[in-house]
Amino acid sequence: MDKIEIAGIVNLFDFEKLAVSKMTNMAYEYVASGAADEFTVRWNRQALDAIKLNPTVLVDVSQIDTSTSLLGLDLPHPILIAPTAYHKIMHPEGELATARGAGAAEAVYVVSSFTTTSLEEIAKVATEPLWLQLYVRDDRSFTKDLVQEAEYQGCMALCVTVDTPVAGARNRQQRVNFALPNGVHTPHMHDAFALTKSLTWKDIEWLKSFAKIPVLVKGILNPDDAEKAVETGVSGIVVSNHSGRNLDTVPATIEALPRIAEKVNKRIPILMDGGIRRGTDVLKAIALGANAVLVGKPICFGLACGGAEGVTKVLGILRNEFELAMALTGKATIAEIDSSVIWK
Ligand SMILES: Cc1cc2nc3c(=O)[nH]c(=O)nc-3n(C[C@H](O)[C@H](O)[C@H](O)COP(=O)(O)O)c2cc1C
Numbered sequence: 001m002d003k004i005e006i007a008g009i010v011n012l013f014d015f016e017k018l019a020v021s022k023m024t025n026m027a028y029e030y031v032a033s034g035a036a037d038e039f040t041v042r043w044n045r046q047a048l049d050a051i052k053l054n055p056t057v058l059v060d061v062s063q064i065d066t067s068t069s070l071l072g073l074d075l076p077h078p079i080l081i082a083p084t085a086y087h088k089i090m091h092p093e094g095e096l097a098t099a100r101g102a103g104a105a106e107a108v109y110v111v112s113s114f115t116t117t118s119l120e121e122i123a124k125v126a127t128e129p130l131w132l133q134l135y136v137r138d139d140r141s142f143t144k145d146l147v148q149e150a151e152y153q154g155c156m157a158l159c160v161t162v163d164t165p166v167a168g169a170r171n172r173q174q175r176v177n178f179a180l181p182n183g184v185h186t187p188h189m190h191d192a193f194a195l196t197k198s199l200t201w202k203d204i205e206w207l208k209s210f211a212k213i214p215v216l217v218k219g220i221l222n223p224d225d226a227e228k229a230v231e232t233g234v235s236g237i238v239v240s241n242h243s244g245r246n247l248d249t250v251p252a253t254i255e256a257l258p259r260i261a262e263k264v265n266k267r268i269p270i271l272m273d274g275g276i277r278r279g280t281d282v283l284k285a286i287a288l289g290a291n292a293v294l295v296g297k298p299i300c301f302g303l304a305c306g307g308a309e310g311v312t313k314v315l316g317i318l319r320n321e322f323e324l325a326m327a328l329t330g331k332a333t334i335a336e337i338d339s340s341v342i343w344k
Pocket residue numbers: 030031032044082083084085112113114133161218240241242243245273274275276294295296297298300
């Protein structure tokens with residue numbers, strides 16, 4: 001059943017349409033919704049759509065190379081799986097299916113702190129690099145233990161989420177009384193309300209003082225914060241507005257990206273997420289200063305539609321579209337993608 005329906009899917013938007021019928025209403029609302037009036041959710045997409053491309057013709061594009069290196073990793077393509085919580089509410093195999101899907105698609109999988117499967121189990125099935133997204137809790141020793149467990153399980157980087165001292169006004173989650181179903185647990189985080197509200201740059205320094213793997217901060221929108229991140233010595237930043245789930249009416253990430261890229265000036269890698277749905281979106285993000293992108297919601301919908309296979313298909317479609325976008329704009333390698341590809 002799943003296989004036939006998935007076979008008919010040709011783009012990432014199709015996954016959401018199919019996922020509506022596959023997910024419980026509560027799970028769908030959890031994944032699909034943003035904060036408050038969802039302006040930022042819409043702006044993420046509208047801002048990407050509004051950017052026009054400037055193709056160069058008569059360039060030899062017989063060999064398209066999407067490979068890139070990031071924090072010491074050689075990646076066949078620059079598309080990562082963004083950390084999203086609670087995969088077992090989307091598919092019974094949860095994060096194990098996501099990790100298998102990532103493996104088949106040669107993608108880095110950033111596991112959420114709110115994973116419903118332990119890192120140990122995920123690491124057993126993963127064949128591509130895992131990173132851990134870290135929510136810091138009031139109990140700092142708990143956080144230290146989690147970092148050490150991530151290192152022990154072979155995670156290759158930490159993404160510390162810094163845009164969620166509190167979750168946003170998630171009205172759609174409130175309307176469905178969002179709660180985890182019986183039998184679904186978060187082995188590394190227990191309680192969403194135990195997140196710390198007192199996280200500062202000092203904590204990032206503290207994490208860096210003992211972490212043996214690169215520390216990135218996820219949730220940067222303000223260029224001055226990007227500068228602080230560089231000064232604090234983090235290994236990279238993720239330009240993100242949490243898919244519009246926290247502070248509504250912040251700008252689209254693609255709008256914030258050029259200013260941040262200018263400030264960072266290639267001193268550390270920049271990743272970006274928020275509304276990436278098309279290969280042309282990946283191209284635009286790279287052209288405006290990102291080294292790599294992450295996708296969140298489409299992975300959840302792919303997982304809901306077809307488990308590991310759905311996740312692989314989401315990534316495969318996006319990667320293929322990205323290759324098409326490179327060929328059609330006359331860019332054979334990632335290094336060649338710069339702002340000349342944007343119509344001004
Ligand atoms: C269902 C869902 C759960 C999420 N859970 C987390 C999380 O646990 N930790 C985190 O840092 N970000 C979380 N995010 C934010 C994503 O990592 C990412 O920033 C965002 O989804 C990217 O935008 P996109 O979904 O439009 O691709 C979540 C997003 C969604 C949609």
